[in-house]
Amino acid sequence: MIAFAIRRIFQSIIVLLVVGLVAFAMFNFVGDPVDSMLGQERTDADVERVRTQLGLDKPFPVQYYRFLEGAIQGNFGISYRQGRPVSEMIAERLPATLELAFVSAFLAIIFGVTLGIFTAIYKKGWAANIIMTLSLIGVSLPTFLIGILLIYLFAVELSWLPSFGRGEVVDLGWWRTGFLTKSGLLAIILPAITLGLYQMTLIMRLVRSEMLEVLRQDYIRFARARGLKDRSIYFRHALKNTLVPVITVTGMQLGSIIAFAIITETVFQWPGVGLLFINSIRFVDIPVMAAYLMLISLMFVTINFIVDMLYFAIDPRVRLEKRGDEK
Amino acid sequence: MNIRTILLATTIVMGATTIANAQTLNWARAGDSLTLDPHAQNEGPTSALQHQISEPLIIRDMTGKIVPALATEWGPSETDPNVWWFKLREGVKFHNGAEFDSEDVVFSFNRAMSPDSNFKELLASVVEVRANGKYGFEIVTNGPNPIMPSNLTNIFIMDKDWAEANNAVKVQDVEGGEDTFASRNANGTGPYILVSREPDEKTVLRINENYWGKDEFPMEIKEIVYTPIQNQATRVAALLSGEVDFIQDVPVQDLERVAATDGLKVITAPQNRVIFFGLNQGDADLATDNIEGKNPLADIRVRQAINMAIDREAIKKVVMRGQSIPAGVIMPPFVNGWTAELDKVPETDIAKAKSLMEEAGYGDGFSIRLNCPNNRYINDEAICQAAVGMLAKIGIDVQLEALPKAQHFPLIGGLKTDFYMLGWGVPTYDSEYIFNFLVHTKGDKYGSWNGTRFSDPELDKKIQSLASETNLEKRNQTIAEIWDVVQKEILYIPIHHQVLNWGMSDKVETIVSPDDTPKFKYFKLNK
Numbered sequence: 001m002i003a004f005a006i007r008r009i010f011q012s013i014i015v016l017l018v019v020g021l022v023a024f025a026m027f028n029f030v031g032d033p034v035d036s037m038l039g040q041e042r043t044d045a046d047v048e049r050v051r052t053q054l055g056l057d058k059p060f061p062v063q064y065y066r067f068l069e070g071a072i073q074g075n076f077g078i079s080y081r082q083g084r085p086v087s088e089m090i091a092e093r094l095p096a097t098l099e100l101a102f103v104s105a106f107l108a109i110i111f112g113v114t115l116g117i118f119t120a121i122y123k124k125g126w127a128a129n130i131i132m133t134l135s136l137i138g139v140s141l142p143t144f145l146i147g148i149l150l151i152y153l154f155a156v157e158l159s160w161l162p163s164f165g166r167g168e169v170v171d172l173g174w175w176r177t178g179f180l181t182k183s184g185l186l187a188i189i190l191p192a193i194t195l196g197l198y199q200m201t202l203i204m205r206l207v208r209s210e211m212l213e214v215l216r217q218d219y220i221r222f223a224r225a226r227g228l229k230d231r232s233i234y235f236r237h238a239l240k241n242t243l244v245p246v247i248t249v250t251g252m253q254l255g256s257i258i259a260f261a262i263i264t265e266t267v268f269q270w271p272g273v274g275l276l277f278i279n280s281i282r283f284v285d286i287p288v289m290a291a292y293l294m295l296i297s298l299m300f301v302t303i304n305f306i307v308d309m310l311y312f313a314i315d316p317r318v319r320l321e322k323r324g325d326e327k
Numbered sequence: 328m329n330i331r332t333i334l335l336a337t338t339i340v341m342g343a344t345t346i347a348n349a350q351t352l353n354w355a356r357a358g359d360s361l362t363l364d365p366h367a368q369n370e371g372p373t374s375a376l377q378h379q380i381s382e383p384l385i386i387r388d389m390t391g392k393i394v395p396a397l398a399t400e401w402g403p404s405e406t407d408p409n410v411w412w413f414k415l416r417e418g419v420k421f422h423n424g425a426e427f428d429s430e431d432v433v434f435s436f437n438r439a440m441s442p443d444s445n446f447k448e449l450l451a452s453v454v455e456v457r458a459n460g461k462y463g464f465e466i467v468t469n470g471p472n473p474i475m476p477s478n479l480t481n482i483f484i485m486d487k488d489w490a491e492a493n494n495a496v497k498v499q500d501v502e503g504g505e506d507t508f509a510s511r512n513a514n515g516t517g518p519y520i521l522v523s524r525e526p527d528e529k530t531v532l533r534i535n536e537n538y539w540g541k542d543e544f545p546m547e548i549k550e551i552v553y554t555p556i557q558n559q560a561t562r563v564a565a566l567l568s569g570e571v572d573f574i575q576d577v578p579v580q581d582l583e584r585v586a587a588t589d590g591l592k593v594i595t596a597p598q599n600r601v602i603f604f605g606l607n608q609g610d611a612d613l614a615t616d617n618i619e620g621k622n623p624l625a626d627i628r629v630r631q632a633i634n635m636a637i638d639r640e641a642i643k644k645v646v647m648r649g650q651s652i653p654a655g656v657i658m659p660p661f662v663n664g665w666t667a668e669l670d671k672v673p674e675t676d677i678a679k680a681k682s683l684m685e686e687a688g689y690g691d692g693f694s695i696r697l698n699c700p701n702n703r704y705i706n707d708e709a710i711c712q713a714a715v716g717m718l719a720k721i722g723i724d725v726q727l728e729a730l731p732k733a734q735h736f737p738l739i740g741g742l743k744t745d746f747y748m749l750g751w752g753v754p755t756y757d758s759e760y761i762f763n764f765l766v767h768t769k770g771d772k773y774g775s776w777n778g779t780r781f782s783d784p785e786l787d788k789k790i791q792s793l794a795s796e797t798n799l800e801k802r803n804q805t806i807a808e809i810w811d812v813v814q815k816e817i818l819y820i821p822i823h824h825q826v827l828n829w830g831m832s833d834k835v836e837t838i839v840s841p842d843d844t845p846k847f848k849y850f851k852l853n854k
Contacts, residue, residue: 031733035740039369040752041448041764045771047740082526083362083499083510092525148560155568163564164556165529269556271528279527279557282702284733 001312008308012301017068019297023290024064032056033080033284054080067290077287081280086291090273095175096166097265097272101257103188104196108257109250112200116207121234123212131204138201143260147194147267154190162187164269195264199253206249210242251307255300350549350852352835354845355562356575359527359555364509365483366438367499369445374481375844376553379532380422381483381515384413384432384464385476389840389849391599391661391756393476397427397484397516398464401476408471408797409454415462419539421486422513422520429458434487436466443498449478449755451772452794470795473802474663477755489514518544518848519551529554544848551847566591566830575843577830579648579705585830595650596839598827600752602704603657604637604697604714604820606630607745609780615696615726615745623695624745628687630817632680634673636721637714639823641675646709651823656814657751657761659824661841664758664806669814680721692722698744699727700735705825711748739778742769747778750825754842758806762790766813781818 034050035042051057055066070077076086115135119128138146155163167183169176178184214220215238223233262274269275273292280288360376361368378386384398397416404410419427436456439446452475455467466475490496495509513521518540519532532551540546554571556562559578565571567588577585577593586593606624607613613622623629639653652660656669684690699711708729715725725746730738738744753760767773767790768782789805796802813819827839836851 029734031731032737033733035736036733039445040776041369041445042775043448043772044740044769044775047775078506081361083364083367084506084526088506089526144558148564151561151564155570156564159568163568163570164561165554267558267561269554269558269561271525275527282731282733 031284076291081283081285093273103192108196108199112203116204120211135201191268352548353571355571362510363513366444379519411466413464435484471797547852572832577828598825599841600825613745617694626687628683632683635680638675650826654821694724698747699729701729703732759793
């Protein structure tokens with residue numbers, strides 16, 4: 001077990017390093033930050049001076065090495081755009097993204113599972129058909145369009161919900177939350193729906209097909225023969241067996257919710273790390289882009305690592321295969 | 328309780344909340360200020376926010392006219408032509424209560440001239456700044472500088488003691504990896520006080536009750552809540568839904584919708600920005616064309632033909648939906664040196680343009696690449712697409728390469744493009760600024776935005792002489808001479824002057840400033 005864990009950690013670190021290298025190789029194509037930094041009145045001499053000071057004249061592996069050197073000491077540098085420490089900026093923005101991701105995931109799971117069960121049980125009913133058709137829209141419409149449509153309907157036409165921002169936030173010292181004010185709760189509804197819609201339809205369709213599968217099994221038929229109530233059959237016997245693959249997929253999707261938040265955050269001016277990243281790309285704010293990409297890849301790597309470890313604990317086959325490898 | 332009483336009660340409650348919020352202005356624009364450090368970034372949104380909190384010695388009012396701020400009077404010294412004197416306003420206090428005097432001005436100017444300041448180029452001719460008593464201040468330049476005041480309208484004054492106490496003496500220095508207190512905090516003398524700020528999220532300002540000009544200006548807005556909203560559909564939606572009262576950049580496709588909405592209006596004015604194409608006419612051969620060993624753009628007839636082929640009226644009508652003013656010169660109308668004659672729009676004449684191409688030996692045309700930004704100016708990429716079609720009519724086959732600004736502008740600075748779009752604003756309102764950056768031969772100090780490879784030592788001398796020519800008549804004469812050359816040589820192909828559209832609630836009363844910089848002390852509110 002420990003050997004397996006160490007090997008996986010080692011692989012994770014290599015993945016992280018490669019992601020960083022690829023990222024730095026691409027920064028050259030994003031543009032030149034010096035122009036944005038110096039403004040219109042810069043002379044050519046200024047441009048040269050700043051480029052040398054920032055080390056932008058060096059080849060990208062050298063830039064990457066310098067970044068790693070700082071990162072190992074916990075120093076991600078200073079943002080070119082705002083002139084503030086990158087770690088501070090990301091720490092400040094992360095709560096907004098995590099709250100949004102949490103609420104979206106929560107909505108996606110609650111509605112996805114409920115609707116999935118519903119459409120599986122009443123698979124021939126008209127309501128189920130409507131839900132299934134609508135879910136196609138959820139999968140096929142691009143996020144920004146859904147966001148704009150929701151804004152026009154609920155903010156402009158009905159004036160029920162705010163069209164942008166996070167509302168009033170309460171500062172808990174290390175975490176700025178929007179959960180404690182009314183405007184904060186209202187503000188999270190539209191972005192959370194926009195971000196979670198895709199995941200919701202995914203979960204719904206997964207639950208539905210798993211449920212249909214399970215309901216065809218013999219033990220369900222025996223349960224019915226025993227005269228058990230429908231509710232007990234559906235929720236105690238069928239649902240439990242449906243959830244194993246659902247949990248796996250949902251866990252993996254959590255990472256992509258945070259990564260996909262970029263578009264939702266831009267549409268709703270949601271002040272999270274995704275919006276920060278978009279702004280950084282426009283400005284070619286290399287320290288922020290590098291830190292964000294490393295953070296996201298670290299997150300994915302960690303989630304994968306945990307999933308692998310869980311499999312290892314749950315599924316004896318993985319262990320056996322590993323032993324087979326070692327021989 | 329019948330329905331009428333309920334309605335009445337609701338009206339009263341709603342009325343009460345409107346009164347409470349009536350003097351708050353919710354302000355949104357696409358970008359946020361980058362920093363609160365007044366000397367770190369010379370960039371539109373950054374200066375616009377700073378103008379509410381801090382003040383320079385002199386400012387431009389909403390019409391663009393120079394008016395007193397922290398200085399009450401100024402002028403060139405009678406004894407020494409290299410000196411400008413300023414009389415400072417007495418009895419002004421910073422937001423923290425500290426007194427404003429000449430020490431603060433000397434400190435702020437030295438800070439603005441330090442290597443990491445983004446404003447040092449505007450003060451490049453300054454040799455020394457010195458106090459002359461508690462309320463006197465002098466600027467010594469390396470030669471007479473007749474237009475000094477117009478360079479000072481964005482040089483903000485900080486409190487010296489505050490900066491020293493908070494380790495903010497140096498301008499924030501990104502390269503050196505430093506973060507200063509001043510990038511997140513502000514202590515100015517301006518009409519509004521910073522209450523809170525979360526970058527890219529929300530900035531709240533409240534009125535400065537002790538402002539020196541409290542009785543002089545309307546100052547009807549008591550609180551400002553500033554939110555950047557970068558997605559343009561969301562920004563318009565926020566205005567339509569009443570969540571914001573004032574947005575600075577209404578997309579041209581939404582103008583009618585906003586104007587037609589009850590309770591909202593759009594006001595429009597020419598912006599201090601002209602859009603044009605630059606042509607590489609200096610190189611012997613071009614990398615991006617299909618003619619070997621020759622540079623077609625070096626031939627004046629080809630440049631004339633291009634100038635004639637661009638139909639500015641069509642661009643205005645189709646691409647800009649009427650929101651542009653076709654231009655004949657690369658200078659906004661309020662700049663010193665501008666004449667209606669220079670700005671006369673060149674006539675579109677395809678037949679004549681074709682014959683010019685033939686004369687020049689390019690009757691069969693040629694192909695060339697056009698570099699264009701796609702996120703900097705209003706409809707920038709669409710303008711370039713229109714130009715591609717227009718130039719095709721005279722046989723020039725243009726390949727359009729539209730890139731984000733962060734990739735586009737380095738091409739101009741690095742001389743990697745032969746045909747490009749550029750926009751230019753003139754903060755000093757004087758032609759010299761345009762010549763220094765766009766006409767002078769490219770070198771270490773001058774011509775950093777001149778991508779035309781044009782070089783004329785005679786003209787360079789004339790341009791440099793403008794900095795210290797005190798005889799204004801003679802100076803204006805030189806300016807006119809330089810413009811003659813620029814126009815005759817067709818150094819650039821002007822397209823249009825950009826137009827600003829501010830969208831706002833009916834309750835807001837203002838005019839549009841040509842610099843796209845609202846100064847809220849001038850704003851009025853309709854009750």
